[in-house]
Amino acid sequence: MRKVLCGLLTVMLFLTGCKEKIIEEKQKIRIGISYYDSYDPFIMELSSRIEKQLNECENVIVKSVDSEKSQSTQNRQVSDMLSDSYDVICVNLVDRTAPKKIISMAEDSNVPVIFFNRELVSQDLESWTRLYYVGADAGESGKMQGEIVSDYIKEHPEVDKNQDGKIQYIILEGETGHQDAIVRTDVSIQTISDAGIVLDKLSFAIANWNRSQACTKTKQLLSKFNTNIELILANNDEMAIGAIQALTETGIAKEQWPIVIGIDGTEDGLEQVKEGNMIGTVYNDGIKQADAIADLSIALAKNESLDSFNLKNGRYIRSPYQKVTIENVDDYLKLLQ
């Protein structure tokens, strides 16, 4: 009798073990992407490219969610993904100063996080070994923007409309407290100054990377400064286009227009460069970044070696910016087809 009992017990235990194995086999790699705003064209291009790359792999499920510019929403989305046993999470931070919640949740679940495009401070990124960042060097973009501007001004002295030896400018900034915005602004202006050009800042405006906000702000500034503005610097293409829209709508003659320049190299931005409304832009290689994010996330999910990625400090992948002017804009337009 006792032997029968023991036999039954053993059978039961075996069954428990078998069941678990069956479930394991059914599991696929789950990768989650959380971006800060679905209405940011650059981000959307980036995300859809990441998804496309990942979908070409077998056994991978990708899920993208829009945080709608709310960090608390993003935190919740990440928390949901972690409880759904996602293997890797890609985060485009809403608030770059507030990644702590996400980092601690990921660390507790031992799930690696790839931050992209909106950069967090290095202390936060280095607080755990399985955090990575893919993006571009904001300073580099500012520098290139400055160089394009200074080169152009040197070649086109008519930019200084009132010929006072100074270039009156306004700058359209992305967001308050945003790393990229601050760096792009500062470095760009510094680069132009370093090139020997004297700048005269008329004003600035925050346009939240948004075209119509930039348009409104530009209109307000135009009504204030009128054609005295000689240069409009914009932290990104969307805001540059907004400025151009404002110029168009206020009916100022094209000869009176200030020179406008943005950063990113979105499709619309490149169009504006082609049409001559922008003197140039700085191409943010979203394609390379997207590919890098996709590859890195697969490698992390499969626990493969990360040697082939050449991570800086073991965590950073930065794709280089490229200058775009009317000369080479067609090449870039082709790239985006």
Next chain:
Amino acid sequence: MSEHKTFKDKFDDTCNFKSISIQGLMLISFTVVSAVIVFVLEIIFYKFFSIQSAQTIIQSTKQVTSQTTTNLEDYLQQMRQLSDTLYYNSIKEIDISNATCETEMNMLYEANKDKLISFALFSEDGKLIAASPNADLKDDVDVKTQQWFLDAVSEVENLHFSLPHVQNLFDDSSIRYNWVISLSRSVSLNDHGKMCEGVLLVDMNYSYIEQILNSVNTDNTNFYTYLIDGSGAVIYHPKQMLINSGDYKENNMKAALYKDGLHNEEFEGENRNVVVDTVGYTGWKLVAVSSANPSIYENRVRYIVILLVAVTFLILMFINRFISRFVSRPLYVLAESISGLSQGSKKGLEILPGATSEVKHLGEVIHFYEQSNERLVHDIVKEQDEKRKSELDALQAQINPHFLYNTLDSIVWMIEEGGKQKDAVFMITELASLFRLSLSKGKTIITIADEIKHGKNYMNIQAVRFKNHFIYDFDIPEEIEKYCTVKLIVQPILENAIYYGVKNMDEDGEIHVKGWKENDDIYITVSDNGFGIPEDYLKTILSDTEHKKAHGSGVGLINVHKRIQLRFGEQYGISIASELDEGTCVTIHIPAVPYTEENQKALEEGTYFEKE
């Protein structure tokens, strides 16, 4: 007698067929009691926890609701303050014809852009005066027809909160549409020094409220919350889309009528607890709904409960079994050893050390009775032995060769002497009768008549032998002749009377045998006028078994006394009275038992006195 067995008989039959052991009984009763207790507790706990859990849910619902309401109130208050700040600190201070409040608007926007969509200031005819962050109105928008505008101008003293709607004002290049809740108010504008009316619009970001309520709903699975305005129109509901398409129904219209606090309602067949909390100023109500019959037995909990019940039961069973065995085993062992004993096993009584006090006591009592029994048996056996021995002795005595020789000698002398044939015949006849009575066909109990005859035979013979040295007579009434007696009790006394009493007397010795019945007793006395028995000798004569006489029968009075006692009991026997030189009187005392075949058999077997 009915051949039909009654139901009771059949029942008894079956019960007897499997008669239940103590262990089984204990086990069953413990099991039944355990089962009943466990199930009753189950049900009590279920009811208790059901109520408790409904209470707990209501508590946490109240807490969360009140917290959320506070959050909403804070948010709404912030927005109101923004509107106030913009109005009192900026708009009121300027003449809109030559100044603008755009800078302040931009600043306030930047500081609150996560909660706001936009600010906008309109004149009373719907013209846009200022806006932030976007100031491009759509071409064909007529704000005068929009609900927030109408509300503001209809009641100029208040701030108005609209229901959620899509903002239809600005030309936003990003084709984004925002759900907003419009906070609108009527404002006084200074235009060229003239006062005119306008409307200040603060479009709040609906998704801010949506997120607050979404996170409440995802964090709590026991209840869900929704937000309605004062008239019951839904502002937020987790199943909003389904309500719009009609796939889901909600009791929001009724809820709008509830006062703050806990209500119980029946909706769509479900009994629910509803907690209502009003959001200040707006008249909005936050409604939290939980089921009034929470199923605490969702799968996991159900399994845990079943597990607990099964484990408890299992443990109880083992305990029950242990206890019942503990109690019943000593009994069992005791019973076994008793039946062993009754079958003659030499093992003796087994009392296990772990037995309960009652069992121990039982064992001891049984032991005592067993020992008493042994002693009784032993006594009986001894008594039987003694009986047999004495009878054997008595019998043996009768076949004493000396008596025979002497008597035969007498007979031979009589015959040789001649002329005494008649006497010889007499002697022989008497002797034959004597021997015949001695044997009495092996019986031990005979009639008194036969015993007396035996005595007479003996005296007749002895009289001849002793040449009429003494005289004797028998005075036995007829009525007592038919009573029982042990054989060979009179003759030995007569023998004693002769040899110790009268034999050595010179004068005429006399021996008298008398018998009479007194109630239930019979007395037979043998008295002589002989030498008597000395006193100290008298004392020991009936108790000293070693005292054997070489004469005659040699059995002695002790033997007679004992046999009477053995057969009839200790209260009977012989008693001797004697006086030196005067005589001796031996009294036989036996019970009056009429001689019937039944009585004779009973006395022989020793069962006569048990009847009494």
Next chain:
Amino acid sequence: MKKNKPFIITVLILSIVIMSTIFALSSPTVENIYEISVIVPNSSNNMWNRFESGVREAMDNENVIVNIVNTTDMETLADQKNLIDKEIRNGTDGLIVEFISSNDTEKVVDDIVSRTNLLLLNTKCAMYDIDLKKVDTVTLDDELIATTLTSQLFDQVGRDLRFKRVGILANNVDQYNMKKRLNTVEDILDHAGAKIDWIVSGSSSEMEEQLKFVDIPNYMIGLNSVSLDSGIDFAKKYNIPLYGIGGSDQNVNALDEGIIQSMLVPDVFMMGYNSVQLMVQRIKFPHERKEKIIDFYTINKENMFSKQNESILFPIGD
């Protein structure tokens, strides 16, 4: 030993109960979650956003994970078949499919049905000869929607369309529902006397390319979101009244800007919600074929911000 028998039996039963309870408790609850895959053309187009919202709502109610497969590169039925196979290989419990082409789909349907559960979007079972007892459908009433579409045109322009030329954008004429809509519209317009000047079809880039070479018609009709999207720039440029069936973000924006005069918007949210519900029902309790017809709403610039239409065009939440 006989005395022990009932005891041992009870102990045995209790042990089995305990074992199985522990077993049930320790098994992860993930087992019961079904996985459904959705394969529809142009999955990344935002016209499917509301579908996804509906799917998510259904996911909340049931224990199911829905994977909307990325079909940006899916161009032919063969491509779709590959994706279908991939999903079945990955162990999907059910497939929700809108075929990119309705030609020669019987074999594919047969194949799928033999291996897993199937629900078809935007198609009618009647066109199949084979036994479709095992397939549910969720669809629009294409005839009705096409008729309503043309009546919108009549409302604004009158019923007499003689000498009027109409251009039609029909994203994918291989699809059954598109064919139905096109035929209905053509019929009605013919009856009204209009001349169908041109019909462009293909992917959005193909249609835009073809538009470069067509004459300018009096009116334009787009038969689905993608069609409308492709025609917006052309209609804006040449001020051609555009009518259509759609609901994507760009459609809505164009409606707002007055480029699209009148748009029929199917309740794509309910399409997503109902298809997941039906599929879950089928997985749990296989049933006879069920067909669900989805409503649509007629929306124009004036009524697009009404309470009801707002929720259709701009679903709350994500």
